[in-house]
Amino acid sequence: MKLVVNGNTMEVAGVQTVGDLIKELKLAGKGAIVELNEEILSKSEHAEAVLANGDKVEIVHFVGGG
Amino acid sequence: MNDRYSRQILFDSIGEEGQELLANKHVLIIGAGALGTGNAEILARAGVGKITIVDRDYVEWSNLQRQQLFSEEDAKYRMPKAVAARERLEQLNSDIEVEGLVMDAGAEELRQLTEFVHLIIDATDNFDTRLLMNDISQETKIPWIYGACVGSYGLSYSIIPGETPCLSCLLEKVPMGGATCDTAGIIAPAVQMVVAHQTAEALKLLTGNKDALRNKLVSFDLWNNHYMAMDVRKLKKQDCPSCGNHPSYPYLNPENQTKTAVLCGRDTVQIRPSEHGERDLEELSGVLSRLGGRVEQNPYLLSYRANEQHRLVFFKDGRVLIHGTKDIAEAKNLYYSLIG
Structure with a gap:
């Protein structure tokens, strides 16, 4: 499946939901906030939000440095 | 002016x-x-x-x-x-x-x-x-x-x-x-x-x-x-x-705060995070190995020598022992610099 993640087109395999994508990108547990096709999702929606070919995903994750 | x-x-x-x-x-x-x-x-x-x-x-x-x-x-x-x-x-x-x-x-x-x-x-x-x-x-x-x-x-x-x-x-x-x-x-x-x-x-x-x-x-x-x-x-x-x-x-609430304690007579500070999540020792091992310093691991804990003086032991339950100091501020600095 092809997704546009933070402006970059990427090919992902074995990813079905936003939750899977977060794991795939190693952002699990980092408080990721996700917009799917310009709609913001609450965290409880991540596991169920199903991705489709060509979806536009924006992800912000939190970091601690400063 | x-x-x-x-x-x-x-x-x-x-x-x-x-x-x-x-x-x-x-x-x-x-x-x-x-x-x-x-x-x-x-x-x-x-x-x-x-x-x-x-x-x-x-x-x-x-x-x-x-x-x-x-x-x-x-x-x-x-x-x-x-x-x-x-x-x-x-x-x-x-x-x-x-x-x-x-x-x-x-x-x-x-x-x-x-x-x-x-x-x-x-x-x-x-x-x-x-x-x-x-x-x-x-x-x-x-x-x-x-x-x-x-x-x-x-x-x-x-x-x-x-x-x-x-x-x-x-x-x-x-x-x-x-x-x-x-x-x-x-x-x-x-x-x-x-x-x-x-x-x-x-x-x-x-x-x-x-x-x-x-x-x-x-x-x-x-x-x-x-x-x-x-x-x-x-x-x-x-x-x-x-x-x-x-x-x-x-x-x-003090119960939800990260707790620190000096372990008497051991030249060690213990840091216990409030969250009871499991620490991913594999991921941590990868991160620390890249920094240099010796990483040793068993299924329960990971030991990392940060420098001549300090050795950190990370437990799966989140706790960390910082050996080589009795100073809580020094221990916290080291801890947050590696863990965030």
């Missing part, structure tokens, strides 16, 4: 009136590292009446690449960051009052420090202090501005009690084991970009220009050329324990 602030006064949205307002404001900056020194310099030059800057650490050579208030002398003499910052800020603007406090800001300290403060700037290096700050901000109704960066990535968000979602709404739980400036590095422009976003919002708030606030979570990656501003208002939770309808301010 010289024309020190003339160019800022010429800027329409600030003007004489805004400048006057700034002179009567007190800003508390938690942390005097990269973000703290950057924020402090801009706000001091801008003429904020009083700046309090708090930090528990001292200046090291590895700070000079990005922590703009410090000199080689400060690194040579291991000056406390809060003291070195205060001295430099006083050179930059003698019109204002600067307070530099060498301390570890826990719940009690933060409560006292926020008295008579108009704005809190986040310049810490860890989520524990940020969540404390978040609860204190909600309790006292003082806004605070989150900022963080690592590598070429950074983000910022202004939290206005009673209006915007708070950090708890956005995070839901404390992130564990993220990258830090000591594990993934940091370039100075990423710091400056976060500082620019934080100080612009600070100037708006302090000069009575609330309408101009960004109201978006901003993030960027300067190396990968990606910029984003996300409207997160929908994430405000009515049942949020920090900012919801019936707040309990969970992070102000």
Whole structure:
């Protein structure tokens, strides 16, 4: 499946939901906030939000440095 | 009266009136590292009446690449960051009052420090202090501005009690084991970009220009050329324990705070995080191996020799033993520099 993640087109395999994508990108547990096709999702929606070919995903994750 | 602030006064949205307002404001900056020194310099030059800057650490050579208030002398003499910052800020603007406090800001300290403060700037290096700050901000109704960066990535968000979602709404739980400036590095422009976003919002708030606030979570990656501003208002939770309808301010409860203890006679400090998540020892092993220093592991724990003096032992349940020190501040510095 092809997704546009933070402006970059990427090919992902074995990813079905936003939750899977977060794991795939190693952002699990980092408080990721996700917009799917310009709609913001609450965290409880991540596991169920199903991705489709060509979806536009924006992800912000939190970091601690400063 | 010289024309020190003339160019800022010429800027329409600030003007004489805004400048006057700034002179009567007190800003508390938690942390005097990269973000703290950057924020402090801009706000001091801008003429904020009083700046309090708090930090528990001292200046090291590895700070000079990005922590703009410090000199080689400060690194040579291991000056406390809060003291070195205060001295430099006083050179930059003698019109204002600067307070530099060498301390570890826990719940009690933060409560006292926020008295008579108009704005809190986040310049810490860890989520524990940020969540404390978040609860204190909600309790006292003082806004605070989150900022963080690592590598070429950074983000910022202004939290206005009673209006915007708070950090708890956005995070839901404390992130564990993220990258830090000591594990993934940091370039100075990423710091400056976060500082620019934080100080612009600070100037708006302090000069009575609330309408101009960004109201978006901003993030960027300067190396990968990606910029984003996300409207997160929908994430405000009515049942949020920090900012919801019936707040309990969970992070102000001692039971939910990261605990430290000196283990008597062992030259060791134990740090026990409040969250009872499992620590991913495999991921940690990967991160620490890349830093050099010896990593040894069994199914229950990971041991890492950070330097000649210090060895850290990470347990799966989150606890960490820091061998080679009895000093809690020193242990925390090492811990947050590796874990975030």
